Amino acid sequence: MRRIRETFEEQIEQVRVDVTRLASFVVEMLSDAMRALVDQDEALADKVILDDDVADDLDLHIEQECMRLLALQQPMAKDLRIIGTAMKVIADLERVGDYAVDIARSAKTLADEPYFKALVDIPRMSDITIGMVRTAAQAFVRADLGLVREVIEQDDEVDRLWYHLLDELVQYMQQDPELILQATHLLLVARYLERIADHVVNVAERVSYMETGRFEDLALSHTASWTETEEGGEER
Amino acid sequence: MEKDTTTQAPITPDITDSAERPTGDPDFLQAALDPGRTGPVQSGEEHRVKIETRDLRIFYGDFEAIKGVDVTLRDREITALIGPSGCGKSTFLRSLNRMNDEIAGTRTEGQVLLDGESILAPGTDLVSLRRRVGMVFQHPNPFPMSIYNNVVYGPRLQARLSRTEADEIVERSLRGAALWDEVKDDLHKSALDLSGGQQQRLCIARTLAVGPEVLLMDEPCSALDPTATFRIEELMIELKEHLAIVIVTHNMYQASRVSDRTGFFLLGELVEFDLTTKIFEDPEDERTDAYVRGRFG
Numbered sequence: 001m002r003r004i005r006e007t008f009e010e011q012i013e014q015v016r017v018d019v020t021r022l023a024s025f026v027v028e029m030l031s032d033a034m035r036a037l038v039d040q041d042e043a044l045a046d047k048v049i050l051d052d053d054v055a056d057d058l059d060l061h062i063e064q065e066c067m068r069l070l071a072l073q074q075p076m077a078k079d080l081r082i083i084g085t086a087m088k089v090i091a092d093l094e095r096v097g098d099y100a101v102d103i104a105r106s107a108k109t110l111a112d113e114p115y116f117k118a119l120v121d122i123p124r125m126s127d128i129t130i131g132m133v134r135t136a137a138q139a140f141v142r143a144d145l146g147l148v149r150e151v152i153e154q155d156d157e158v159d160r161l162w163y164h165l166l167d168e169l170v171q172y173m174q175q176d177p178e179l180i181l182q183a184t185h186l187l188l189v190a191r192y193l194e195r196i197a198d199h200v201v202n203v204a205e206r207v208s209y210m211e212t213g214r215f216e217d218l219a220l221s222h223t224a225s226w227t228e229t230e231e232g233g234e235e236r
Numbered sequence: 237m238e239k240d241t242t243t244q245a246p247i248t249p250d251i252t253d254s255a256e257r258p259t260g261d262p263d264f265l266q267a268a269l270d271p272g273r274t275g276p277v278q279s280g281e282e283h284r285v286k287i288e289t290r291d292l293r294i295f296y297g298d299f300e301a302i303k304g305v306d307v308t309l310r311d312r313e314i315t316a317l318i319g320p321s322g323c324g325k326s327t328f329l330r331s332l333n334r335m336n337d338e339i340a341g342t343r344t345e346g347q348v349l350l351d352g353e354s355i356l357a358p359g360t361d362l363v364s365l366r367r368r369v370g371m372v373f374q375h376p377n378p379f380p381m382s383i384y385n386n387v388v389y390g391p392r393l394q395a396r397l398s399r400t401e402a403d404e405i406v407e408r409s410l411r412g413a414a415l416w417d418e419v420k421d422d423l424h425k426s427a428l429d430l431s432g433g434q435q436q437r438l439c440i441a442r443t444l445a446v447g448p449e450v451l452l453m454d455e456p457c458s459a460l461d462p463t464a465t466f467r468i469e470e471l472m473i474e475l476k477e478h479l480a481i482v483i484v485t486h487n488m489y490q491a492s493r494v495s496d497r498t499g500f501f502l503l504g505e506l507v508e509f510d511l512t513t514k515i516f517e518d519p520e521d522e523r524t525d526a527y528v529r530g531r532f533g
Contacts, residue, residue, distance in 0.1 A: 005530050074489055076516050076528040213518025 008073050015065055015086050016141055022058045022093050023137030027130055029055065029100035030196070034126045037107035037189060038119055045111070048104035055097035062090045078210075085210040089140060092199040092206075096133060099192040099199075106185040116172075116179055122186060125161045125193045128154055129200070136203040143211050151204040152218050155197050162194040276314075276512055277496040283310040285352075286450060286480040287332060287369075292346035294327055294336060301327045303504040304346070311449075314472055314481040316491035316512065319501035320532065325484045328501065329452050332482065333369035334362060350450075367394070370443035374455040376435035378427035378442070383410075383419050386427045386438055390446040405445050413441035414471045433464025440471065451475065453483040457490065469494045488528060492516045500524045 029051050036045035066087045069075060075083055132154050139147035169183045169190075201219045209215050277283070287309040294302040302324045309315050309332075317325040327336065334355060336342045348355050355365055367390070378386050387406045391397060397405070406423065410416040415437040419430070427438055436456060443451060453472075457465040472481055472494050485491050491498055492512060499509040500521070508515065508524040519525045526532050 008530075076488065076492070076530075077519055077525050079529050080517060 008069070008075075008079075011065075011069055011073075012075075012079060012082055015062060015069070015083065018058070018062045018065065019086050019089060019093070020137050020141050022055065022062065022090055023133060023140075025051070025055055025058060026093050026097040026100060027133050027137075029097050030103070030126070030130055030133065033100040033103040033107060034123065034130075036104055037110065038123060040107070040111045042108055042111045045104040045107040049101050052097055052101045055094055059090050059094040063087060081210045081213065085140070085206045088206045089203050092202045093133075095199050096196050099196050102192050103189050106189050110182060110185050113182070116182060119186075121161055121165050121168075122189055122193070125158055125165070125190060128158055128161075129193045129197050132158070132197055132200040136200045136207065139204060139207045140210075143207070145208060145211055148204045148208050148218070151200055155201050155219060158194055158197040162190055165190040279511055279514075283312045285309075286311040286350070287482075288347075288349040288352075289328075289331075290347040290349070292328070292331065292348060293344070294324075294331055295343040295345075296339070297341045301504050302331070305506045307499060307506055307509055309450075309480060309482060310497075311480045312476055312478070313496040314476050314483060314494050316495035316498045317482065317484045317501060318486075318488055318491050318498060319507075319527070321486075323501040324504040325499075325501040326454055328506075329454055329482060329484045330371075332450070332452055333366050333371060334360070335366075335371065337362070367446045368448055369450040369452060370446065370448035371452040371454065372436070372439050372443055372456050375459050376432060376439050378430070378435050378438050380426070380428055382424045383427050383430070383438060384423040386442050387445050390442060394446065409441040409445040410438075412444045412475070413437045414467065414474070415441055431464070433460050433467055436460060436464070436468060437471065440468075440475075444475075448479060450480045450482065453481065455484055455486060458486060465490070488516075500527060502527070 029048050032044055032051075033048045035041065036048060066083050069083055073079075132151050135147050135154075136151050138144065139151065166187065169187045173180050173183045198219075205216065205218050208218060285308050289305050289307050292302055292305045293300060305328060317329060319325045330336045331344060331348060332355075336344065344356060350365070350369065354360075355369075379389060381389075384406055387409050388397065388402045391402070391405050407416060407420075410419060415434060418434060419425075419438075427435065430438060436459075440451075440456075457468050460468065469490065472483070475481060476496075483491070483495065495512045497510065498512045498515040500507045500515065500519075500523070502523055508519055508521045510520070514520075515524060516528055519528060
C-alpha cells in the first residue's frame, strides 16, 4: 500500500513538472511571437505556428495522465485538488499557445511594411503578460499564494494598457485610413495579450483553489476593492 | 506610441465597470445547477437532529475505546464513519442502539440522545429501542427459514398479524429493500438460497419490517461483489428519504459516494466531522488528510 502511494506521489509530481513544461513552452511561443512581430521576422512567426502542435500534444498528454490517475488512484483531498487544478490549468495554458499563434499570424501579415510608429506599449504589455504566465506557473509549482496575488494585480496594468491602446489606435485609424490594416492587427495583438492575461488569472485562481480548497473569483474581488480605493482617490 | 487626447473622448468603457459585472441570476443558477437532484446535502442545509451524543465514552474493561465523542446525526441523511481498523467506529455505531450491552465488560459514559431523549437511561426498553434503531451487519445473516418468514419474524414478535397484514408488511419491506421483484414468486423458498447481495437486502428488508427511524449499517457491503454493493448503495440513497442512516465502512470511496456527512475516527477519537465533500476535498485536520489520501502509517 505504502509503495503504491509513493509511486502515486511521484506521478502527481510528474504532473506538476509537465504543467511547468507546458507553461515554459507557451511562454517561449509567446516571446517568439512577440519578437517576430517587433523584428518583423516571418521565419520566427512560422516557427511559432508549427510549435502549436507541440503545445497541443503536451496538453493532451497531461490530460490523459490526469484522467489515468483519477481512474486508477481515486485521489482524495489535496491530491484530488492538484489533479483537478492541473486539468483546468492546462486548458488555459494551451489557449495561451493559441493566442501566440494568432500573434504570429498578425506578425506575418505585418512583416512587409515598416511600422508607422515604433512599438512601445505592445511590447510593454507583452512583457507583463509573459511575466504573468511565468509567475502563475511558479505559483502552481511552489503552491505560493503570494505569487497568485501578484498575477491578479498585474492583470490591472494589462487591462489599462489594452484600453489605452484601443483609444489610441482607433484615433490613428480615424485620422489616416491608410493605417487601418496595420492598426487593426496591432489592435488584435493587444487584444490577444489582454485575453492571455485573463487566462493567466484563471490559472492563478485555480492555484488558489488548489491550496485553500475554496473557489473564489479573485479577479473580481480584486477589481472591486481596487475601484473602492480609486473612488476615494484623485485620478484614474 | 504617443497618445493625443485632445481630439476626442475615449470610446472605451470605464474599466471600473468590470466591478459591476453581472454575477448571474441566483435563481437561474440554482435551477441550472440543481435540477431536482437527490445528491448529498449541501453546506447550510440541515435536517432535523435525530441522534446526539455528548462526551460519549465507551470502555472495554480498562481500555477506553471511545474517548469523549460529541456528534449530531441528522434525520434523512447518510452519515459515514470512516477510520482505520480498531479506531472505534463500530463500537461507536453499536452504542447508538446499545448493542455494546451484549458484550461483557463494556461500560458506557456520557449521553446518547434519540430525538432528545436518553437511550442510556435505566429502564430503557431495548426491544423498542432496537426496533426504532435497526442494524444491518457485515455478513448477511438471514434466519434459516423462508424469505417470507424472515421478514415477518420481527413484526410477529410485536403483534398478532392477520395473513393480509403479514402479506402487506412482506411486500412493503421487500420493495423498500429493492428485493421484491427478484423474489416475489419465491417467497417461500429458503432465504439461504439467495445470493449474498440478495441476502443482505433481505436483512435490510427484515429491519425495515419493524419500521425503524434509524438504520445502522456496519460494513454492509464488505462481503458483496461490486454489483451487489452498488445495489445496496442505491438502496441507501432511496431509504434516506425516510430515515437516518449511519454506515461504518472501510471503503472510503463508498463513504464518498453515498454519504452526506462523514466522521473520521482515530484511536477512539472523532478527529473530524463535516460534510462529506469537505472531508474528501479539503479536510481541516492533517490526520484526516493523510487518511483520505491513503498516506497513513
